[in-house]
Amino acid sequence: MLRSCTAALRTLRALRGRREGASPAARDPVLARRWFSTEKVIPKDHALPNPSWSKDLRLLFDQFMKKCEDGSWERLPSYKNSKLVKEQLSQAQLFTRGYEDGLGFEYVIFYNDDEKRTVCLFQGGPYLQGVPGFLHGGAIATMIDAAVGMCAAIPGGIVMTANLNINFKRPIPLCSVVVINSQLDKIEGRKLFLSCTVRSADEKILYSEATGLFIKLDPEKSLI
Numbered sequence: 172m173l174r175s176c177t178a179a180l181r182t183l184r185a186l187r188g189r190r191e192g193a194s195p196a197a198r199d200p201v202l203a204r205r206w207f208s209t210e211k212v213i214p215k216d217h218a219l220p221n222p223s224w225s226k227d228l229r230l231l232f233d234q235f236m237k238k239c240e241d242g243s244w245e246r247l248p249s250y251k252n253s254k255l256v257k258e259q260l261s262q263a264q265l266f267t268r269g270y271e272d273g274l275g276f277e278y279v280i281f282y283n284d285d286e287k288r289t290v291c292l293f294q295g296g297p298y299l300q301g302v303p304g305f306l307h308g309g310a311i312a313t314m315i316d317a318a319v320g321m322c323a324a325i326p327g328g329i330v331m332t333a334n335l336n337i338n339f340k341r342p343i344p345l346c347s348v349v350v351i352n353s354q355l356d357k358i359e360g361r362k363l364f365l366s367c368t369v370r371s372a373d374e375k376i377l378y379s380e381a382t383g384l385f386i387k388l389d390p391e392k393s394l395i
């Protein structure tokens with residue numbers, strides 16, 4: 172919270188500087204250091220353990236990291252900002268990475284190229300509550316969209332969700348760990364058909380099932 176307030180104040184100060192004719196960097200020494208620094212800023216990869224991760228999440232993470240050792244699985248890094256969008260809209264950030272550690276979406280996605288499938292390990296934090304004590308359906312849908320979307324985007328390139336169909340079978344307790352298994356079922360031209368299940372960490376409870384249709388964007392067509 173303190174960090175975001177400081178950033179907001181900095182932006183306000185910079186904008187005030189712009190209105191008054193001075194360059195924002197000239198009015199803000201921290202901004203100036205950032206602008207003129209030759210240091211490369213390395214973005215933070217959020218798909219790595221942090222102190223908010225439960226024992227269950229760490230255990231599953233370690234198991235999948237072991238599976239990565241022979242190259243059959245790979246951990247997908249995950250960043251808050253896209254450089255491309257950031258240039259146009261400075262505050263844009265990935266919806267699922269918009270919360271402080273542990274409060275919202277904590278997750279990591281692993282990909283298996285031979286099997287064209289992903290496994291997403293997800294711990295939904297207290298800000299994602301719907302019915303008291305349980306995850307909001309919209310938060311579950313968001314995480315399914317992101318996990319299935321990655322499973323489509325790796326073989327398909329730039330894709331968008333055209334249809335997402337979810338059956339919510341059991342409520343997911345807040346702060347518990349679930350495993351989202353997604354797989355590519357078929358490709359027809361620009362259409363990628365996928366399916367997924369959401370289960371408890373011990374795989375005993377089937378929380379949700381979903382199917383998704385993702386469309387590979389046509390470079391000839393404008394999105395707007």
Ligand SMILES: CCCCC/C=C\C/C=C\CCCCCCCC(=O)SCCNC(=O)CCNC(=O)[C@H](O)C(C)(C)COP(=O)(O)OP(=O)(O)OC[C@H]1O[C@@H](n2cnc3c(N)ncnc32)[C@H](O)[C@@H]1OP(=O)(O)O
Binds near residue numbers: 320333384392
């Ligand atoms: C997904 C992640 C990819 C990015 C990865 C990159 C970096 C990683 C960083 C972050 C990860 C982020 C993960 C977030 C995932 C979130 C994904 C989303 O939520 S996307 C946002 C929600 N979706 C939309 O806003 C899409 C809105 N719709 C459209 O823009 C368009 O409809 C379209 C999907 C682009 C398709 O339009 P287009 O003109 O290109 O195609 P057509 O209409 O001609 O259709 C082609 C073909 O598909 C059939 N079709 C289309 N829609 C449907 C539908 N809803 N149901 C069934 N069939 C559909 C259509 O009939 C055509 O079929 P055919 O060729 O047989 O005639």
